[in-house]
Amino acid sequence: MNIAVLGTGSVGSTIGSKLIELGHNVMMGSRTANNEKAIAWVGKQADKAATGTFADAASFGQIIINCTAGTATMEVLKLAGETNIAGKVLIDISNPLDFSKGFPPSLSSVNTHSLAEEIQKTFPTVEVVKALNTMWAGLMVNPSLINSGDHSTFICGNDPEAKSITTQLLKSFGWDEKNILDLGDISKARGLEMYLPLWLSIYGATKSGAFNIKIVS
């Protein structure tokens, strides 16, 4: 499948490399077609990797994965172009963390809003699914790194088919279907994004990002 990865940070490069390992063709999108980090990422891959502008990548991808910083996401999606993302599944991994006042960050969308809802409202034909934003990038594509892969991940979105496609992708990353919890419609992204301050506190207390939560009952 042709997949667009928007963003050149650790999440984008980790997700992109995993997708290539799984046999997909990936274009990493950034503000400029000659972004150094994107070119370095392509250099490490087989012929299945490419780089381009956000619009190039969005046009290329049958699925779009948003790995940009949450505070930049809305601008990035406008640069990607409404016609290039229309009707496509957009998996939103971003977190609206605002570091402008230092650490810890606050959330730029919060409480009665979420970034994923804002994306869905701004681009109503896009099928937005929130996923994977609740953990360190290394675990997203390699859950077996901890606790034999037995821990929880969440999805939410308005379109059942888009959530099914996302679930298949997560399973291909190594997630056991029993650990993928569908929380419901896209408004459930509020809880997923508002979990980040607790994630940051746990990270601060344990000095390691290689942890996740497992729902037990």
Added chain:
Amino acid sequence: MNIAVLGTGSVGSTIGSKLIELGHNVMMGSRTANNEKAIAWVGKQADKAATGTFADAASFGQIIINCTAGTATMEVLKLAGETNIAGKVLIDISNPLDFSKGFPPSLSSVNTHSLAEEIQKTFPTVEVVKALNTMWAGLMVNPSLINSGDHSTFICGNDPEAKSITTQLLKSFGWDEKNILDLGDISKARGLEMYLPLWLSIYGATKSGAFNIKIVS
């Protein structure tokens, strides 16, 4: 020990009854000394239970446990009286859930603020510890109900001695010390309170409140 439980809801009555079972003397505080729910709660207990106003209870307790609705907490603590709570450990279990616009609730303190911080700021001599707000009341005092008791609970607060007292209390409730994670100072209550929307979403998806999260690494 003499302990004040502020609030007559399911959290207050559950915590109060457990404390009595453990041999403590408990006064349940409410707005009026003759609150029907408080009297009914006392009626079920041995001679170690009493009821009174918030001020009566706060004066009685060597430790204060706030089990009120978060949106009422600041008013309740003013009714309890600054002199009655001064210098004492206050364990804050409340969540600032605002249901005034229906379900799901929003948070009345959020992002750059938390209710626990507001309590600490308003009553600087009180030793505030946030604890137990991240789960259903039944699990707070009986963690072995699920997963053989192996799941996570969190504390935060500015005073190490107050956190040590809270940890001892949690251990007496059945919590294994390895599952009690100290997140740091009282500002970490932001993450603990902002977890509630995710808790509510998981509750909605699984149709049961008898779950918790376990940190795995």
